[in-house]
Amino acid sequence: MYVCLCKNVTDHRIRGAVEEGARSWREVQQQTGCATQCGKCACTGKEITREAIKAEMNAAVEGLAYAV
Numbered sequence: 001m002y003v004c005l006c007k008n009v010t011d012h013r014i015r016g017a018v019e020e021g022a023r024s025w026r027e028v029q030q031q032t033g034c035a036t037q038c039g040k041c042a043c044t045g046k047e048i049t050r051e052a053i054k055a056e057m058n059a060a061v062e063g064l065a066y067a068v
Contacts, residue, residue: 003044006038007037
């Protein structure tokens, strides 16, 4: 789904930026350009970023777990 039409940023690109190491909305904006022109997509972009960061953090925690 396109999130930012001005900069042609999709939800997949936002998730990809998080997978590549972005850990804040500002970092996602720097990597993708999302919400840097008209700003109408900022709320949606932030929401997707939050969800993606939570998913990455949960995956990292699950990777640390082991059976005793």
